[in-house]
Amino acid sequence: DLVDASLNTARSAIVHAMASVMPDFNKDVSVDEISTALKLMQMEGYKDPRNGEPVPAMNEKVIKQHLMFLERMQLVIANTSKTKYSFAAELYRLFFKKEKKLHVFEERRLK
Numbered sequence: 572d573l574v575d576a577s578l579n580t581a582r583s584a585i586v587h588a589m590a591s592v593m594p595d596f597n598k599d600v601s602v603d604e605i606s607t608a609l610k611l612m613q614m615e616g617y618k619d620p621r622n623g624e625p626v627p628a629m630n631e632k633v634i635k636q637h638l639m640f641l642e643r644m645q646l647v648i649a650n651t652s653k654t655k656y657s658f659a660a661e662l663y664r665l666f667f668k669k670e671k672k673l674h675v676f677e678e679r680r681l682k
Contacts, residue, residue, distance in 0.1 A: 577644055580624040580625075580627060581633070582637050582641060584627070586641065587617070589658065589664075589667070590668045591608050591612075592604050597657050597658050597661050599655035599657045600656060601654060602631055602638070609626055609634070613626045613628070638656055646659055647659060
């Protein structure tokens, strides 16, 4: 519900792009890495599953504005210099991956 109510197509695309850059674990990613992933999503014809809208074109300034909003939502966290971002929780990364394998979260926790 939080995702549906708060994430427009651009923000949804950003968190999906972040998750695609982090296939195995939550790590800091730069705005450039997010921008590259967004461009790849556009080329692949990715559409927001909730409303069918394509990934909008976003420059670095717009991406940073959306990241600030996502940070206020406590969905992502920034490093001290606000140059890299990661998910606030591993579960968020797993949720936004293309292939959702939430059981991996439980398996990692048990180790």
